[in-house]
Amino acid sequence: MSQNKYMHPRNIYKCPPDFKQLAINFPEFRKHTTQELSGKVSIDFKDPAALRALTTTLLLKDFHLKVDIPLNRLIPTLPLRLNYVLWIEDLILASSLGANSEICGIDIGTGASCIYPLLIAKTKGWHMLATEIDESSVECAKRNVETNSLKHLIEVKKVERETILKEIIDEDKTYDFTMCNPPFFANEQEITEYENRTAVRKTPSNSLTGTVGELVFPGGELAFIKKMVQESLTLRDKIKLFTTMVGHKSNVMLLKKEILDAGAHSVGSYELCQGRTTRWVLAWTFYSEVKTTVDILEISRKSLAKPPFKYLIPEKEGHEYTLESFSVSVKKILNILEMEYTEIKKSKSIVAYAVTAWKDTWSKQRQKRRAMQRKKEEPEAICNGNNEESKASDSQEVSKSGDLSSVECRDRDPCLPSKRPRLESDSSTSEGVSISGNTSSEVEKCENVTVRPLLKASLVIRRSCSEIFLELTWLDGSCGRDTLHQVFQYFKNHLME
Numbered sequence: 001m002s003q004n005k006y007m008h009p010r011n012i013y014k015c016p017p018d019f020k021q022l023a024i025n026f027p028e029f030r031k032h033t034t035q036e037l038s039g040k041v042s043i044d045f046k047d048p049a050a051l052r053a054l055t056t057t058l059l060l061k062d063f064h065l066k067v068d069i070p071l072n073r074l075i076p077t078l079p080l081r082l083n084y085v086l087w088i089e090d091l092i093l094a095s096s097l098g099a100n101s102e103i104c105g106i107d108i109g110t111g112a113s114c115i116y117p118l119l120i121a122k123t124k125g126w127h128m129l130a131t132e133i134d135e136s137s138v139e140c141a142k143r144n145v146e147t148n149s150l151k152h153l154i155e156v157k158k159v160e161r162e163t164i165l166k167e168i169i170d171e172d173k174t175y176d177f178t179m180c181n182p183p184f185f186a187n188e189q190e191i192t193e194y195e196n197r198t199a200v201r202k203t204p205s206n207s208l209t210g211t212v213g214e215l216v217f218p219g220g221e222l223a224f225i226k227k228m229v230q231e232s233l234t235l236r237d238k239i240k241l242f243t244t245m246v247g248h249k250s251n252v253m254l255l256k257k258e259i260l261d262a263g264a265h266s267v268g269s270y271e272l273c274q275g276r277t278t279r280w281v282l283a284w285t286f287y288s289e290v291k292t293t294v295d296i297l298e299i300s301r302k303s304l305a306k307p308p309f310k311y312l313i314p315e316k317e318g319h320e321y322t323l324e325s326f327s328v329s330v331k332k333i334l335n336i337l338e339m340e341y342t343e344i345k346k347s348k349s350i351v352a353y354a355v356t357a358w359k360d361t362w363s364k365q366r367q368k369r370r371a372m373q374r375k376k377e378e379p380e381a382i383c384n385g386n387n388e389e390s391k392a393s394d395s396q397e398v399s400k401s402g403d404l405s406s407v408e409c410r411d412r413d414p415c416l417p418s419k420r421p422r423l424e425s426d427s428s429t430s431e432g433v434s435i436s437g438n439t440s441s442e443v444e445k446c447e448n449v450t451v452r453p454l455l456k457a458s459l460v461i462r463r464s465c466s467e468i469f470l471e472l473t474w475l476d477g478s479c480g481r482d483t484l485h486q487v488f489q490y491f492k493n494h495l496m497e
């Protein structure tokens, strides 16, 4: 029975890919398909060439990644890999890792495809160190990184079989997380048994790909992970979160006990469900503030509820845009809009600001300019009269509410409700940029009443390969996300001026 409904909520393969459409759009994939009389298009999952065509086609279509996978090496399936990556992302977000610096991870045994680092670097912009023992896989992984112009984010390192983590960590470096899809089997006999299992469990639907060297470790995954746990004890200050995939359910409880006995602060596990395959992942840490379990539905609900407004900055002939030059243009617009901003993150690939608006300066700009013009042209007497009228209505308001500041605030902010709500202590995270707590300027105190800003958002300028994106994420404010969309439109219209 397919377990797709239990896939990670943000996994794009929860809804399986449309093979017919893939065959129409990708001739390389079409070669491996057959069409039944009913019109249904399928592939032979036992054929490694077909499996490879599916994975490389999806990587190209969904992630713009061009990946070479040799037929004689392990061919990764994407739904499972993505489930693992999304779970790590949830833990990183829940633990607020990378809030003040770039996120760096390690993939132990990256394989020829270099699948995890490519997915992570491409979709999250995180730095990855990828290790591998197999010489030819190392070469292929390096080529894949180069082909996709991700050398600035991914380093592929050839290591010795005895090494898991200890020897690869530089003295002066720390990492946010490790991940690993370890060799599962203890010997070749186990591989044969797995391939031929029929009696109790169904034969796996996919063909088992990969060399003996890739799939076998003396003592199997249990021995490999136990070694990793032992090494994590000496690296407890260098790595915040250790994770690994586990292939056999029976090993999950054994390893959890082993990890806690070794002195970890906490250990958590999660079930990766996809197609007919189930795998497990373990996370452990020596830090009290780092999370090893997470409410995935809650995190996904939050992040899906507030996806950022994203704008790919169009290329302009003869112009080489940099993050620096865009930050200048963005700050200029923020000043024009009289928005407060604080730089919260700056790296080679990201500049992020926390922005706050106290009044609407962006909507109906043209009408406002016309009104100003008309006001200038009006005779003084009428103008005076109007002023008297407005003064009268203001004083009425003052006497009703008994609070002068509320009138002032509402005057400059049409969206503020008549009774100002208290601003709850806020902590929001958006795509690796986290803003928590309120600065004194964000909360304006008027006579014991706490005023909520009109809008609070994160503004991220992100470089991914040669493309630059502007991302605006709604965080809080008396006006909703629609207001942020107006600001976003304003940026789109004025950024290239």
Ligand SMILES: C[S@@+](CC[C@H](N)C(=O)[O-])C[C@H]1O[C@@H](n2cnc3c(N)ncnc32)[C@H](O)[C@@H]1O
Residues within 6 Å of the ligand: 074, 075, 076, 108, 109, 110, 111, 112, 113, 115, 116, 131, 132, 133, 134, 137, 159, 160, 161, 162, 163, 164, 181, 182, 183, 184, 213, 214, 215
């Ligand atoms: C099951 S494969 C996973 C490949 C890839 N990460 C994936 O998920 O498709 C395990 C990989 O770990 C590599 N490996 C085995 N022992 C290793 C070690 N001590 N350090 C680094 N890589 C190792 C193998 O060569 C193999 O490529």
